[in-house]
C-alpha cells in the first residue's frame with residue numbers, strides 16, 4: 001500500500017496535460033486542450049483535457065478520468081502501479097506500507113519484465129564497449145556502418161556475447177530470476193537446458209512510448225546461411241509487436257514538429273535517418289503494418305510518408321497495408337529511393353541537406369504512385385487493365401473523406417485514361433456495398449450529461465424517459481452538491497422571537513437537510529453513496545471525489561464536472577439573474593422541486609397499481625387518502641415549478 005500522503009503528493013504533482021501529452025498530441029482550445037482520443041477510433045478530436053480541473057473527458061466514447069485513471073487505462077496498469085508510474089515521472093519517492101501478497105505478485109509480474117529488460121540493455125551495452133569480443137565484433141560493425149558514437153549511445157545499442165548462456169548466467173549471478181528472464185524472452189528454456197536467445201548478435205533495444213525497454217532485435221554478423229539474420233523478442237506481457245513501432249520514443253517530438261511521420265523498414269534505417277538529422281521516423285520492424293501501429297502514429301500526425309528501398313520487391317505486397325492507412329483517414333505519401341539504395345545507404349552517401357531535399361521533392365501521393373506503378377505493367381492488356389481499375393477504385397473508396405475521394409478519382413482518370421464518370425459509378429457501387437455491409441453509427445453526437453433541456457422544465461423531454469424515472473433529477477442534485485457544496489445561500493428561518501428572518505447556509509447543508517426532512521432516498525445507489533459521503537462532518541471537496549479511489553465515484557464526479565452544464569447555461573435559458581446568490585438558490589430549489597415532483601409521480605403510479613390490486617375496503621380507503629395527498633403534492637410542486645397542471 002502507498003501512504004495516503006504520498007498519493008496526495010502524486011496527485012498534486014501530476015499535471016494532466018503533461019501526463020496525457022506524453023502519449024497524444026494536444027492542441028489548445030480555449031482554456032482546455034483537445035486531441036484525438038486514444039481509447040476509441042476517431043478522426044476529429046473530441047478528447048478534452050482540462051488542466052484547471054486536472055481531468056480528461058472524451059465526448060466521443062465517454063471515457064474520462066484523472067491523471068491516475070489515464071495511466072491505468074492507457075498503460076493497462078493497476079491503481080498502485082499507475083501511482084508508481086506517476087511518482088517516477090515526477091521524482092516522488094514512494095513510501096510503501098506493507099503490500100498484500102497478491103498486490104506484490106501482480107505488480108511484480110509486469111514490473112519484473114521491465115526490470116530484467118532494462119538490465120539486459122545495460123548488460124548488452126556494457127558487453128559492447130567493455131569486452132574484447134564486443135569491441136572486435138559489435139562495435140566495429142556499428143562503426144563500419146558509419147554510426148556515430150552519440151547515435152550508438154542514444155539508441156542504447158549493444159552486443160550479446162557469443163556463448164551458450166553468457167547473458168543468462170550473468171543475470172542469474174546478479175540476482176535476477178530465471179523465470180522472468182524466460183518470460184521476457186531473453187532466455188530460452190529448452191527441454192533440458194536453458195540458453196541465451198540472442199548470443200552472438202548486435203542488439204537493438206525496442207522502447208515503448210515512455211522510453212522503457214520492452215524487447216530487442218538482434219542481428220547476427222555471421223554469414224552462416226542457417227542462422228537467421230534477425231531475431232526478435234517474442235510476444236511478452238510487456239511487448240506486443242503489433243502495438244509497437246521501433247523508434248517512436250525518439251521520434252515523437254519530431255513527428256509533432258514536422259506534422260509528418262516517415263515509415264521505414266528496419267532498425268538501421270531509423271538510426272541512419274536520425275544520424276542524418278531526420279528524427280520523425282519509425283519502423284514497424286519485421287511485422288507488416290498493423291491498424292494499431294497506424295493509430296499510434298495518428299496520435300501525433302495525420303500524415304505518413306512511406307520510404308521504400310529502390311529495389312524493393314515488396315512494394316506491391318505492402319499495398320494492402322497502406323490501404324489500412326487510408327482507411328484511417330490519413331494522408332499517405334510514398335517515396336522511392338533510387339535503384340539499389342535504401343534510406344540507410346542513401347542517407348550516408350549524400351549530405352543532410354540533399355537528403356531532405358530529395359525526400360521533399362520526390363514524395364508522391366500514394367494512390368497516384370500505386371496507379372502509375374501498376375498501370376505501366378498492364379496498359380496493353382485490357383483484361384488486366386480492367387482488374388486494376390477496379391482495384392484502384394477500391395483503394396479510393398475506403399478514404400473516409402468525400403472531397404479527397406473525388407480528387408483521387410480525377411487523378412486516376414487522368415493517369416489511366418478512363419472516363420471519370422465510369423470511375424465514379426464504380427466508386428459509388430463499392431461504397432454503397434460497404435455501407436450495407438458494415439452499417440454502424442460512425443459518429444457519436446456530443447452528449448452533454450446534463451442537457452440544457454434538463455433545466456427548462458416547461459419543455460417536455462425530447463428523450464424517451466420512463467415516466468417514473470428520477471435518474472436525471474437525482475443526477476442534478478449530485479451535480480449541485482459537487483459544484484457548489486460550500487457556496488452560501490440565504491434561506492428562510494425564524495429568529496429567537498419567532499420573527500421571519502434569513503440565514504446563510506451552504507448549498508450542501510441546504511440540500512441535505514431538505515431531502516432528509518422528506519426522507520427522500522435516491523433510486524440510483526451510486527448517487528446515494530455519493531450523497532452519503534456529504535454527511536461527513538468535513539465537507540468533501542470536488543477534488544476529493546475526482547481523486548476518489550473507487551472508480552465509480554471518481555468517474556461520476558469527472559462526468560459531472562466536465563459536463564458543459566453551468567450556471568451561465570441557465571442564464572441563457574431565461575432565468576434572470578439578479579445576484580448570483582439568489583440565482584443559485586433558485587436553481588437549487590428548482591432542482592429539488594423537480595426531484596420531489598418526480599418522486600411523487602412515482603409514488604402515484606405505485607398507488608394506482610395498489611388500488612387496482614386491492615381487495616380490502618379499509619386498505620382501499622387508506623390508499624385513496626394517500627392518493628389525495630400525493631395529488632396535492634403534485635399540484636404544489638407543479639405550481640412551484642411554474643408548470644401547467646395536467647390532470
Ligand SMILES: [Zn+2]
Nearest residue numbers: 037040058061
Ligand atoms: Zn474516446
